Amino acid sequence: MFSKWRNRWNAKRLKDEHFAFLFEEDTSGEVVVFDCETTGLNPKKDEIISIGAVKIKGNRILTDEALHLFVRQEKQIDQESIKIHHIRHCDLENAMPVKEAIEHFLHYIGSRPLAGYYLEFDVAMVNKYIKPMLGITLPNLQEEVSAIYYDKKIPRIPQGNIDLRFEAILNDLSLPKMQAHDALNDAIMTAMIYLKLKNIKKLH
Amino acid sequence: MIALLERLKADVPFSFLDKSGLQSIEEAAQIAYYQKGTQLVAREKMFEVLYFIIKGVVEARQGDELIDLYHQDDTFGGIELIEKQPSAYDYLVTEELICYEIPQELFLKLCEKSRPFKEYFFGSVVERIEMVKERQESAKMAEIMVSRVERSLLHEALVVDADMPIIKALEKMESYGAVALLVQNKEGYGIVTDADLRTYILHKEEKGFQYICQIQSYPIISIEEGELLFNVLLLMTGNSIKHLPVTDSSGQAIGILTLIDLLSYFSNQSHLIGSQIENAQDLQSVIEAAGRIDVMIKALHHKGIKSRYIARLVSEIHKKMYDRLFEMIFPLEWREHATLLLLGSEGRGEQILRTDQDNAMVFAEGFAPEDKEIYLQHFTEALDAIGFPRCEGNVMVINPKWAKDTKAYKANIQRWVHSPDMEGLMDLAIFYDAYAVAGNKKLFLMLRNTLLDEVKKNHAFLPHFAKAVESFESPLGIFSRFVSEEGHKGEIDIKKGALFALVHGVRALALEHGITKTNTTERIKALNNVGYMDKEDAKNLIETLEVLMTFRLHARLEKLEQGSVPDNYIALESLSRLEKDTLKEALKMVETFKKRVAYHFHLSMVN
Numbered sequence: 001m002f003s004k005w006r007n008r009w010n011a012k013r014l015k016d017e018h019f020a021f022l023f024e025e026d027t028s029g030e031v032v033v034f035d036c037e038t039t040g041l042n043p044k045k046d047e048i049i050s051i052g053a054v055k056i057k058g059n060r061i062l063t064d065e066a067l068h069l070f071v072r073q074e075k076q077i078d079q080e081s082i083k084i085h086h087i088r089h090c091d092l093e094n095a096m097p098v099k100e101a102i103e104h105f106l107h108y109i110g111s112r113p114l115a116g117y118y119l120e121f122d123v124a125m126v127n128k129y130i131k132p133m134l135g136i137t138l139p140n141l142q143e144e145v146s147a148i149y150y151d152k153k154i155p156r157i158p159q160g161n162i163d164l165r166f167e168a169i170l171n172d173l174s175l176p177k178m179q180a181h182d183a184l185n186d187a188i189m190t191a192m193i194y195l196k197l198k199n200i201k202k203l204h
Numbered sequence: 205m206i207a208l209l210e211r212l213k214a215d216v217p218f219s220f221l222d223k224s225g226l227q228s229i230e231e232a233a234q235i236a237y238y239q240k241g242t243q244l245v246a247r248e249k250m251f252e253v254l255y256f257i258i259k260g261v262v263e264a265r266q267g268d269e270l271i272d273l274y275h276q277d278d279t280f281g282g283i284e285l286i287e288k289q290p291s292a293y294d295y296l297v298t299e300e301l302i303c304y305e306i307p308q309e310l311f312l313k314l315c316e317k318s319r320p321f322k323e324y325f326f327g328s329v330v331e332r333i334e335m336v337k338e339r340q341e342s343a344k345m346a347e348i349m350v351s352r353v354e355r356s357l358l359h360e361a362l363v364v365d366a367d368m369p370i371i372k373a374l375e376k377m378e379s380y381g382a383v384a385l386l387v388q389n390k391e392g393y394g395i396v397t398d399a400d401l402r403t404y405i406l407h408k409e410e411k412g413f414q415y416i417c418q419i420q421s422y423p424i425i426s427i428e429e430g431e432l433l434f435n436v437l438l439l440m441t442g443n444s445i446k447h448l449p450v451t452d453s454s455g456q457a458i459g460i461l462t463l464i465d466l467l468s469y470f471s472n473q474s475h476l477i478g479s480q481i482e483n484a485q486d487l488q489s490v491i492e493a494a495g496r497i498d499v500m501i502k503a504l505h506h507k508g509i510k511s512r513y514i515a516r517l518v519s520e521i522h523k524k525m526y527d528r529l530f531e532m533i534f535p536l537e538w539r540e541h542a543t544l545l546l547l548g549s550e551g552r553g554e555q556i557l558r559t560d561q562d563n564a565m566v567f568a569e570g571f572a573p574e575d576k577e578i579y580l581q582h583f584t585e586a587l588d589a590i591g592f593p594r595c596e597g598n599v600m601v602i603n604p605k606w607a608k609d610t611k612a613y614k615a616n617i618q619r620w621v622h623s624p625d626m627e628g629l630m631d632l633a634i635f636y637d638a639y640a641v642a643g644n645k646k647l648f649l650m651l652r653n654t655l656l657d658e659v660k661k662n663h664a665f666l667p668h669f670a671k672a673v674e675s676f677e678s679p680l681g682i683f684s685r686f687v688s689e690e691g692h693k694g695e696i697d698i699k700k701g702a703l704f705a706l707v708h709g710v711r712a713l714a715l716e717h718g719i720t721k722t723n724t725t726e727r728i729k730a731l732n733n734v735g736y737m738d739k740e741d742a743k744n745l746i747e748t749l750e751v752l753m754t755f756r757l758h759a760r761l762e763k764l765e766q767g768s769v770p771d772n773y774i775a776l777e778s779l780s781r782l783e784k785d786t787l788k789e790a791l792k793m794v795e796t797f798k799k800r801v802a803y804h805f806h807l808s809m810v811n
Contacts, residue, residue: 059238060237061237062234063206063233064231064232176258176259176302178208184206185206188206188207191235192235192237196237196300199239200239
């Protein structure tokens, strides 16, 4: 009830009615898994470098419709994040202004539910831009894969500590690991985790 | 780029595609997840996509019978999509599956664009095998360029002190048969080779040479162990040097590499070893020369020479070796009254790396030298020294059973053929593969004629003989579980699993047709010549044998390099997708051949 009310309130503040589709009922039967690469871990200060997203439908990851956007940087990317993401300024030649990237992304997700690993952060990063642009925050349903994992795992290890690191989850689910650490490949790996978790009843 | 696609690109058939082809896969393929137990495609249903396994196992089944298995990096559904045929089998997920699904439309477009890509799906066994071999060969060609200096290539380094009188040093060089002298100076080594001796002879009076250090070349060019042979070749050619000292990492000399050895490593050492054996003056020289055969095999294999040619080359050298050993060890009169037989793989000319000592002696009727045990013992010990392990089944000349006169052998033949028991059938198989290598070979040829005549008279015995092809299960069943025998997880025994059945089936057919060749390839060709088998079947069978032997050689060499004992096990993990495919195809060929043999000899009616 409360969330419905909050959603309506959110919708009311929408400044641009071209984006009213974000609030329509979702009938696609799809979920979007997405991941952002950023210049740092502080949504207030840091910027999005790239966004990777894939849709999941049924037992399939629709890699044929994958989205991989690069954002043009106004500031220099610092050395540390270059090391992690292997993205350098020269890689961003096909990059677009952040506003354009966000618009692409919104059209891609529509009103589909979102899923991700540490999704809260990625959503906060996107909200940082759409709040001033559209007056709203992302209204989509959100599913945190590490939370799904935790719920399936906890009956097995009631008092135990559950390792929720990305690598640890991939390992535990014996999913293939990919070397590349870019937004799209991280999103695909997250999508595999999501698919598997949705398909199995319990974890061993 | 989706990182998972990198794996797909790495191997045939996808490696045949160009960039735009791969790009189109990236734009059209989806990743799908299936739980264990899912039926992917049912029998009589159409494929809609081409499957490429990222993770998991899929079985193709026909009722209860397992037809094929697909693992990580395997592709299936290609032929059905191209032919627009319904599936002949049920495809069942037996281990949680994550796979790429490439839409039919795109797949067919790719087939149109790339001929090799399409042909891969149609390739007969032979063609697929050729593809693997081409790939292996090009890899091996590259490998010889990255071979490194090893101790086995080196001559011993003879080091003398700087103040040693020249004549004394040269005497030492002569007595050691050294190719060059290394001179130990205060700082580093100097070298004395034949070229320096020329200077010495021409100028010794005027310059008053006394000590070895006065005629040395100093400082020297040397290299460290482990240097790339290719660089060494450049260095020696560039500096016109024929003898290159090799040091260990601390600078200590460990040997001398000669240009001749290096060049023969790059080409072919067989001639060298052959002449060394022929010219050997004593047992020790024969043993040393034979020790270099392994180095030669390694070089040849690295160059991508087919294993049956290597085997032939090796057996030629071994023949020379046995001939020489026979002359050196046994008394003169044995040459007329005895003949040495090579048995087993050596008799068939299929031995590559040294396996067991498998040999026998045939004496002329009534020839029974008193001290024969001593000589036979000597002979066996010489083979020990060369590095031939003793035969576990005790099929060796030191076993009286395998060193007797023609009369005794003839009695054996009668028993083997007319009242066959397990042991007799095995002995017969061993004897039929025998090759007379030294001494009076007529003694053996006569015995073999007797054998073939007896078999002709009693064909009823052949099914009993052939029955052994069914002794071992095919490892294709084991594939799915990756559990082989105890202590051999993830490995298959290629000898038990395939080679034995192939070799023995051919042996049984050859025996029936009175073929006198011992080599399995030659026997298959002969079976084609007598009209038992058509050319296509013969070719497939020969290629299958070749593939199995190549796999075995490869695995054995690898084990040898790791310092473990070579055996017949092949680690499945170490094989690429295409190699696994090829091995599977070869194993299937062996199964088909086993069925053919079983049908031919009505084995189902034999206990």
